[in-house]
Amino acid sequence: MPSGPTQIDGGRVANALNRALPGIATTSTEEWVEVESSRLEEALRWLHDSEQFDAAQLSNLCAVDYHDHFTVVYHLQSFDLNQQIVLKVRVADRDTPTVPSSYPVYKGALLQEREVFDLMGIHFEGHPDLRRLFLWDSFPGHPLRKDFLGIGEGLTSGLQRFPFENKEQPDRLLNRENIVEQGSQETPEGWSGVAST
Amino acid sequence: MTTPTEPYVLNIGPQHPSTHGVFRIRVVMDGERIQDIDMIVGYLHRSMEKLAEERTYTQNIPFTDRADYLAAMSGNLGLCLAAERLARVEVPERASYLRVIFAELQRIASHAMANGTLVSDAGAWQTPLLYMFREREKILDLFEMTCGARLTTNYMRIGGVAFEPPPEFWPALLELVDELPERISEYEELLTQNEIFIARTRDIGVISPEDAINGSLVGPALRGSGVPWDLRKAEPYCIYDRMEFDVPIGRNGDVYDRFMVRLAETRESVKIIRQAVENIPDGSHKTDIPLALRPAPGEVYGRVEGPRGELGFYLVSDGGPAPYRFHIRAPSLINLSLLRELARGASLSDAVVTLGSIDIVVGEIDR
Numbered sequence: 001m002p003s004g005p006t007q008i009d010g011g012r013v014a015n016a017l018n019r020a021l022p023g024i025a026t027t028s029t030e031e032w033v034e035v036e037s038s039r040l041e042e043a044l045r046w047l048h049d050s051e052q053f054d055a056a057q058l059s060n061l062c063a064v065d066y067h068d069h070f071t072v073v074y075h076l077q078s079f080d081l082n083q084q085i086v087l088k089v090r091v092a093d094r095d096t097p098t099v100p101s102s103y104p105v106y107k108g109a110l111l112q113e114r115e116v117f118d119l120m121g122i123h124f125e126g127h128p129d130l131r132r133l134f135l136w137d138s139f140p141g142h143p144l145r146k147d148f149l150g151i152g153e154g155l156t157s158g159l160q161r162f163p164f165e166n167k168e169q170p171d172r173l174l175n176r177e178n179i180v181e182q183g184s185q186e187t188p189e190g191w192s193g194v195a196s197t
Numbered sequence: 198m199t200t201p202t203e204p205y206v207l208n209i210g211p212q213h214p215s216t217h218g219v220f221r222i223r224v225v226m227d228g229e230r231i232q233d234i235d236m237i238v239g240y241l242h243r244s245m246e247k248l249a250e251e252r253t254y255t256q257n258i259p260f261t262d263r264a265d266y267l268a269a270m271s272g273n274l275g276l277c278l279a280a281e282r283l284a285r286v287e288v289p290e291r292a293s294y295l296r297v298i299f300a301e302l303q304r305i306a307s308h309a310m311a312n313g314t315l316v317s318d319a320g321a322w323q324t325p326l327l328y329m330f331r332e333r334e335k336i337l338d339l340f341e342m343t344c345g346a347r348l349t350t351n352y353m354r355i356g357g358v359a360f361e362p363p364p365e366f367w368p369a370l371l372e373l374v375d376e377l378p379e380r381i382s383e384y385e386e387l388l389t390q391n392e393i394f395i396a397r398t399r400d401i402g403v404i405s406p407e408d409a410i411n412g413s414l415v416g417p418a419l420r421g422s423g424v425p426w427d428l429r430k431a432e433p434y435c436i437y438d439r440m441e442f443d444v445p446i447g448r449n450g451d452v453y454d455r456f457m458v459r460l461a462e463t464r465e466s467v468k469i470i471r472q473a474v475e476n477i478p479d480g481s482h483k484t485d486i487p488l489a490l491r492p493a494p495g496e497v498y499g500r501v502e503g504p505r506g507e508l509g510f511y512l513v514s515d516g517g518p519a520p521y522r523f524h525i526r527a528p529s530l531i532n533l534s535l536l537r538e539l540a541r542g543a544s545l546s547d548a549v550v551t552l553g554s555i556d557i558v559v560g561e562i563d564r
Contacts, residue, residue, distance in 0.1 A: 004282075004498060006432050031496070056410050060498065060509050062524040073511065075498055075526075079410065079424065082431050086498070108413020110534045119246070134239035134563055143247050 007031065007084045013053065020046055032073075032086035037099055040089055041126075044105045047076060047085060054078040055085055058106035061113065063120040065146045070097050070122060091122060101126040119144040202228045207545070211240050215318050215549045218559030224545065231548055234540040236533065241563040249523035254280045254355055254490050254512075257523065262349035264525055265561040267310055270303035270340075271503035273353035278434055279499025279510035280355045284492035287484060292357035293435040294477040298370070299340070299352060300435075300501070301466040301473075305377070306336040307504035308417075308459040308466075311556040315456055316388060318553035319397040325388060332380055335373050342366050355490060357483030370474065377467045381460060389457065398453040402539050402551030405450060412535040415528050416506020417458045418555050422450035428502035439476070440469045452554040459556075489518040496522075505529055505556055529561040 014028035017035065024043055027034040035043045047055040055076035063072045070091040077084055091097040101124035102109040113124045114133040121142030124130055132139065141148055210221035219240035225233040245260045254276075261272030274296055281288060288296075313329035337347040343362045344352040352359050388394050404414065409422040419426055427444040429437040445461035447454025492514040500509040509526030532555050540548040 004432070004500075007498075058413055059415070059507060060511060060524075060526040062511055062522075062526075064513055064522045075509070075511075079426050084498075106413065107408070107411050108531060108534045111530055112413075112534075115530070134242040136239075143244055148247075 004084055006082055007086060010086065013047075013085055013087075016050070016052060017043060017046065020050075026090075032088050034088045034090060037089045037091060040100045041102065041104060043087070044074070044076075044102050047087070048105050053083075053085060054080050056080070058102060058108045058112075059084075061102070061109055061116065063116045063122055063144075065120065065144065067146055068092075068094075070094075070120065072099050072116065072122060074102065097122045098125055100124070101130075103127050118142070121145060204232055211237075215553065216559075217314060217553070217557055220557065220559050220562070224540075224548075226545065229544050231540050231543055231545060234537050234548070236536060238530075238559070238562050241559050243564065245564045246523050246525065249520060251519060253518045254284075254492075254520065257520070258353065258355075259349065259351050261525075262351050263560060264527070264564050265503065265505070265508070265529070265558050266348055267558050268303050268307045268504045269348060269350045270299045270352060271307075271501060271508060273350065274300050274435075275499060275501040275503065275508045276510050277353045277355050278501060279497050279512050280490070280492070282499055283495060283497040283512055283514055284355070284486075284490050286356045286486055286490075288357055289481045289484060290436075290478050291480040292482050292484075294473050295358050295362070295482060296353060297435050297437065297440070298470055298473045298477075299343075299350075299358075301469050302336045302339060304466050304504045305463050306333045308463050309333045311417075311504070311553075312384070312456055312459050315452070315550070315553040315556075316394065318550050319394060321388075321394065325384070328384065328387070332373075332377060335369075339366060339369060339373070342369070354483060356486045357481070359483070361482050367474070370470070374467055374470055374474070378464065381463055381467075384460065389460075395453065397546075397550060398456060398554070399451060400449065401452045401547045402543070402554060403449060403451045404535060404539065408535060408538075409450065413531045414506070414535065415532065416502070416504070416556075417455050417462065418532050419506065420444065421447035421455035421458045421554075423447055428500060428507060432500070434501060436473070437469075440472050442466075442468050452550050455554040455556075491516060491518050498526075500526070503528060505558065505561070506532065525561075525564055527561045527564060529557040529559075533557065533562070 009030055010028040010033040013033045014025035017025045021042060024035050024039050025033050026036055047053045056079050057077040059077040060075035063070055072089045074087040075084060076087060089099055091099055099122055101113060113127050116122050117130055118132040118134055119142055204225050204227045207224045207226050210216040211219040221237040223235045224231055249257045249260060258273055258276055261276045262269040265272050309329040309332055313326035316325040340350055341347050343366055344350050344360055404422045406422045406424050409419050409424060423446050425444050425446050430444055442465040445458050447458050494514055494516045496513040498509055498511045500507050506528035508528055511524040512520045513522035515521040539551050
């Protein structure tokens with residue numbers, strides 16, 4: 001698994017976290033540690049204050065949609081020790097995903113959490129000013145969610161295969177009208193050779 | 198006796214020279230002082246992160262040109278390094294040297310623009326800006342010579358760089374590197390001792406080191422507050438570990454210090470370019486990679502020290518040719534986290550200079 005040169009072992013962080021705050025870290029790999037979402041603020045504050053990890057800065061905050069759940073990813077940076085911790089929180093509720101805000105610990109979360117709220121639709125409880133950042137207030141939906149376009153019928157956005165890889169027709173088509181029947185070699189009318197959206 | 202005043206709302210932008218792009222601020226003013234500030238961004242939002250999920254890693258490189266359009270090379274480099282780490286692609290040594298040369302040229306060009314517009318905001322209308330554009334112009338000429346574009350360079354590739362620079366590039370580069378230190382001294386003479394400039398920037402927009410760290414500030418905004426943090430030293434990528442250079446820091450964390458840090462960094466960049474040109478080995482400038490690069494499922498957070506600070510790319514791969522998630526950690530946006538606190542209680546003219554010293558690029562804020 002690729003990991004950054006200064007990224008520290010998630011298992012080490014999980015052990016230390018569980019020693020100090022029993023039961024807080026649920027899963028961990030070499031790369032990241034996952035904590036219980038309700039106790040996120042506690043975990044961040046402990047990592048921020050601890051001398052062993054000294055997570056002084058929240059350098060990156062973003063969220064990923066894995067279809068059945070969301071993951072909010074926190075990249076924490078220590079300047080004195082020059083090491084990076086990757087912390088994750090799993091949000092299973094898709095209708096009203098809620099995570100405690102990290103703003104009380106890191107002021108740098110102010111705009112990053114607004115961005116995640118805007119594009120991924122995750123609510124950060126305790127954020128002082130949770131509004132949409134880029135899109136207007138009446139914008140329908142949250143675009144970075146995988147189901148945003150509402151494609152349905154087993155079609156997902158994202159490229160499953162490079163167009164014309166192995167000289168086959170692309171199998172990722174967002175538009176039903178462009179779908180080529182299996183086995184048919186004829187080029188449909190208006191086919192431009194590129195997957196159109 | 199003081200006259201009672203009513204707070205009023207002043208709208209700045211989206212089209213305003215002091216906001217450096219389509220950036221809008223609603224300011225609640227009480228007389229001359231700012232009571233509250235609200236930034237409204239998104240006028241340049243192009244949903245890059247969503248579009249990137251439908252394009253291959255190589256097809257995503259042009260997005261990074263258009264995110265931070267004043268530092269396209271740094272964006273290219275950041276994405277390529279992250280994708281290379283994800284897909285485990287080796288880069289030839291010559292390509293690493295070329296990448297460093299172009300990234301540092303880009304840093305000089307970007308800092309020239311940042312400092313020029315800052316001085317312009319501070320009241321020295323246009324003259325210093327155009328002085329600084331003189332060198333930037335030469336750097337852009339070098340870019341054009343190599344890859345045909347001046348701003349949206351699209352030069353780096355996963356596995357190296359797209360083209361070998363033409364033969365006439367090297368003498369032109371050496372000439373520029375020789376004259377740059379003189380030019381930087383010229384700006385120092387022109388501005389750093391200038392009484393009006395000092396009055397407009399000293400002790401304005403002071404950020405303490407604690408606030409800077411906690412507010413996720415990076416780059417010259419963080420170093421101006423006296424935190425010696427530079428990814429080129431802390432987490433050396435490409436060939437930065439072989440280069441000798443210093444990390445300039447400020448003392449007070451005010452606008453003047455951030456200006457001086459940028460100016461001093463320009464000198465360090467010249468040093469790095471000179472070392473890179475002296476030591477550049479022969480060889481190939483690119484490894485061949487498959488057309489459809491399919492990294493194994495996994496995730497990576499690759500980052501480079503761009504002109505505005507830590508420019509990160511968080512890529513998640515599900516094994517397909519396109520990233521499952523493509524997130525740009527935009528330093529321009531995150532450096533604005535403290536804007537509200539900085540602006541409260543300041544006068545409007547000081548807030549404009551503070552915003553200029555943080556150095557934002559709206560293309561990168563909105564993405």
